[in-house]
Amino acid sequence: MTSVAVLDYGMGNLHSVAKALEKVGASRVTVTDDPAIIRAADRIVLPGQGAMRDCMAEMRAHGIDTAVRELVGDKPLLGICVGMQALLAHSEENGGIDGLGIHPGAVRFFSDVPAVREQHLKVPHMGWNNVRQLPQADGRPHPLWDGIADGARFYFVHSYYCVPEQPGLSAGECEYGLPFSCAIAEGSMFAVQFHPEKSAKDGLRLLHNFLRWKP
Template sequence: MKTVAVIDYGMGNLHSASKALEHVASSDTRVKVTSDPKVIQQADHVVLPGVGAIRDCMAEIRAKGVDDVVREVVESQRPLLGICVGMQVMLNHSEENGGVDCLGLMPGRVKFFGKGLVDESGEKLKVPHMGWSPVQQHRDHPLWKDIEDNSRFYFVHSYHAHANDDAMAVGRCHYNVDFDVALARDTIFAVQFHPEKSAESGLKLLENFLNWNP
């Protein structure tokens, strides 16, 4: 029996993520929402979700020792999926809340979209960036299997990621600026969008993650 651990540290969209994973999982796969380090350490695949302010997420991650557990998962080379703020915490630093240091597992920074945004035609753009947007598959990756380039995924965020190393950027989006929405490094894959809310393309990405054995 294969186990997928969805880390519960009090700041994730756990129900939607776990239900979506259960929907695409094979009959020999169990999805566990858990805060137990032992369960996470023994899982075959691990998911780190996240919603809300980065300061609160990082505070809970550190208070519950999730930072150490996630590093153990990475060091043991097991597949790890970060979702939304769960992607942002993988980077070095975020501008949100006056500046917050993150896990530093993937070199890069998280920046504010800013105010007074307009598109190429001069139309005002709202912040947060919310709704469906096309994602350009900047580089090939097993998690893009059977997902068409520029498929639309669902976003809700006011801060956007920029990797230091272009080789890590496997998916990009444009909203006034170009920014990284899918990052990959070794056994880590992290996305800014919500695959669990992104219909067929999102479910396919989650299925690909469960079948990913790097």
């Protein structure tokens, strides 16, 4: 039996994430903003889409920021899209906004990347793109990439990209005007910039792996 709390802070299509988790075998998925239910779950999913300022304000209003800080490293946590960005210290979005600060690093705007302007790449970065898997410290792929080919395509929708400071934190890399970190991992935390719930069989496989992961 695997219970999963999908953190509800009013941002994003949470029910599509919940349905995808049920499809790959979660026994109980609860979309919730209740810190007590979040703490009681076996696994946690921190999804998100929209403006970072609104995401952080809603997390603080519901006490979700405190619950995540308490539980990261204690039980498996999967961040998705803005949920990945929120784990870092600071974002340039909305004139600058602090994230949860679980990992040092910044979230930067694609439109400020010279190659994005020179190549007339559209912002937001939206659609399917290839993900290069980066090895862990022991040289092996991360367990959440099990059964997923290196270079598999995932679905992205974002205008900002993560720049973690911590060496070795990146678990996956994508390219859009520049190579950027699209997956980070440490201990029982794994987070992705793309949307696994919208990424067909490989996205479902990643969610399947998350449910069975024993960090």
